[in-house]
Amino acid sequence: MNFSQQLSLIKTLVPSGEVDTRMDCPFCSGTNTLTIKRENADLLWYCFHASCSAKGNHEGEMTMEQVYETVVTKEKEKEKDFVMPKSFVSIFSTDKCTDYLKKNHCMESYIKGKAEIKYDVKQHRAVFIIKEKEKVKGAIGRGLNSEVYPKWFMYGSKSYPFICGNTDTAVLVEDCASACAVSEVHTGVALMGTSLPDSYIPVLKKKFKKVIVALDRDATTKAFDISNQLRYYMDTEIKILQDDLKYFDKPQIESLFQ
Numbered sequence: 001m002n003f004s005q006q007l008s009l010i011k012t013l014v015p016s017g018e019v020d021t022r023m024d025c026p027f028c029s030g031t032n033t034l035t036i037k038r039e040n041a042d043l044l045w046y047c048f049h050a051s052c053s054a055k056g057n058h059e060g061e062m063t064m065e066q067v068y069e070t071v072v073t074k075e076k077e078k079e080k081d082f083v084m085p086k087s088f089v090s091i092f093s094t095d096k097c098t099d100y101l102k103k104n105h106c107m108e109s110y111i112k113g114k115a116e117i118k119y120d121v122k123q124h125r126a127v128f129i130i131k132e133k134e135k136v137k138g139a140i141g142r143g144l145n146s147e148v149y150p151k152w153f154m155y156g157s158k159s160y161p162f163i164c165g166n167t168d169t170a171v172l173v174e175d176c177a178s179a180c181a182v183s184e185v186h187t188g189v190a191l192m193g194t195s196l197p198d199s200y201i202p203v204l205k206k207k208f209k210k211v212i213v214a215l216d217r218d219a220t221t222k223a224f225d226i227s228n229q230l231r232y233y234m235d236t237e238i239k240i241l242q243d244d245l246k247y248f249d250k251p252q253i254e255s256l257f258q
């Protein structure tokens with residue numbers, strides 16, 4: 001069944017208003033495998049049956065309140081263009097910075113031009129530049145010794161993720177170094193934690209066909225939460241890791257994701 005046929009059938013299955021339900025799937029006849037959700041004006045559906053392709057999302061009309069929120073948020077973001085501080089200098093200014101990048105498998109992505117990385121003299125951090133195409137949106141800095149607090153610092157807006165790579169499969173990881181390391185195989189996207197900020201969802205929808213959520217064993221539940229948020233829009237997969245991807249070299253990353 002194509003998208004619009006699925007949509008018209010789904011609409012007949014649920015009442016109007018907020019819905020979050022699970023039922024037998026009319027597409028594959030699976031028992032209790034179909035989830036349907038209506039949030040705000042969006043209608044989302046997904047079937048868990050392995051051989052069923054029922055999945056979709058339909059954006060309904062926004063209420064005035066939602067329109068206002070969207071416009072106001074966009075305007076606010078426009079206001080603050082990120083200006084790179086003068087304290088951001090070349091990573092080769094100190095061995096501390098290049099040592100960190102080598103040890104955490106970031107150097108390859110820097111050399112290949114996939115990631116722009118600087119050294120912040122003022123805060124003593126390795127700084128990963130967040131870009132949307134060529135536009136700089138902000139930066140994320142990792143302290144280079146234990147006295148630098150907090151360990152990770154966000155410069156500028158937090159609404160756009162650090163992305164390293166150009167492939168149409170994304171691997172969601174906990175931090176920028178892991179995003180660089182995994183970019184040897186797929187595109188790395190740094191969550192800067194273990195949950196998915198709402199503002200990242202449209203970015204992921206636009207850029208990727210598939211998302212692999214790759215988190216630490218401790219964050220298994222979080223990985224499933226993230227996959228639940230994204231599976232209506234694209235293929236999702238979960239990979240539970242024994243260790244951070246930044247500690248893995250290229251062959252190890254390749255064998256993990258093949």
Ligand SMILES: [Zn+2]
Pocket residue numbers: 025026027028029030033034047048049052053054
């Ligand atoms: Zn189904």
